[in-house]
Amino acid sequence: MKKTLAGDLMMLAATMIFGAMTIFSKQILAELEVFNMVALRFLIAFAVCFAVFHRRYRAAARETAFHAGILGTFLFVSYLCMVLGCKYTTASNAGFMMSLVAFFTPLIVWVQEKKAPTGRQTASVIITLVGVGLMCLSGNLTLNKGDIICIFSAFFYSFQMLYTERFARENDPIVLGTFQLIFVAVYGFVFSMLLEDGFRLPASPAGWGQLLYLALGCGALGFILQTAAEKYSSAAHSTIIYASQPVFVAVFSSLMLGEPITLRQVAGIIIVFIGVLITVDPSSERGSVTAP
DSSP: OHHHHHHHHHHHHHHHHHTTHHHHHHHHTTTSOHHHHHHHHHHHHHHHHHHHHHHHHHHSOTHHHHHHHHHHHHHHHHHHHHHHHHTTSOHHHHHHHHTTHHHHHHHHHHHHHOOOOOHHHHHHHHHHHHHHHHHHOOSOOOOOHHHHHHHHHHHHHHHHHHHHHHHHTTSOHHHHHHHHHHHHHHHHHHHHHHHSSOOOOOSSHHHHHHHHIIIIIIIIIIHHHHHHHHHHSOHHHHHHHHTTHHHHHHHHHHHHHOOOOOHHHHHHHHHHHHHHHHTOOTTOSSOSOOOO
C-alpha cells in the first residue's frame, strides 16, 4: 500500500507539472512553429537528463532503447495532436479533451484483453469526467476542430501510459522515461526540416522561459515522475489521477493569466478529487488492470 501511495503522489506531482503545459505550449507558438518547438523542447530535456543520469544509461538493458522508441512514438503523436488542437480551441477545452485518457485507457484494455473495468474504476471515470466537464465546458457542448484533434491526443496518450506501465516493470524507469524524449526530438526535427520554414530559436526571454519550462519541467521531471509512478500503480489508476490535470490548468490560468475561477469550476474541482479518491482501493497493492 505504501508503494501504491508513493506512485499516486508521484503521478499527482507529474499531473500538476503538466497542468501548465497547455498554457505555455499555446504561448510559445507565437514564436516557434510546431515541429520546431517539439524538437527543441525534447532535445533540451533529453540532454539535461543524459548529463545527470549518464551512468544509468550505460547500465541499462538493450531492450530499453526499443521500449523507449515505442513510448516516444506514441508520445510524439499525442503531443503533436495536443499542440495542433490548442491552435483551434481554448486551453480549458484542450484540458478537458486530454482528461479523456481516463476513458480511453480502460476501454483499450477491455478491447485488447477482454477485461471489463471494475465497478470502482467505472464510477471513478464517470465522476471525474463530470467534474472536468463542469470546470471546462460552456453551455454550448459542440466540438470544434481543435477539440477533435485533442481527443486524438488523449487516445494516443492512453497507449503511451499503458505501455509505460508494462515497460516500467522491466526497465530502469528513469532511463526509460527520459530516453523516449530523444525519439520525440528526432521526429520533431525531421518534420520541421521537411514541412516548416527553417529551424529557429526563441526570440525573446519570455519564449526561452516557456521553452525551458516545457523542456525541464514537463519534459524531464514530469516524465521521470510519471514513469516511476507507473512502476508502482496501474495505468488505469494513474490515468484517473492524470484526468485531474484541468484542475491545475484552471489554477495556473488564474495565477498566470488572471482568469477567475468560478463557483462552477470550484464544484468541478471538488467532484474531480472525489473521482480520484474513489480509485484508492485499500484491499489492493496495485491496480488490477495490466498493460497490453
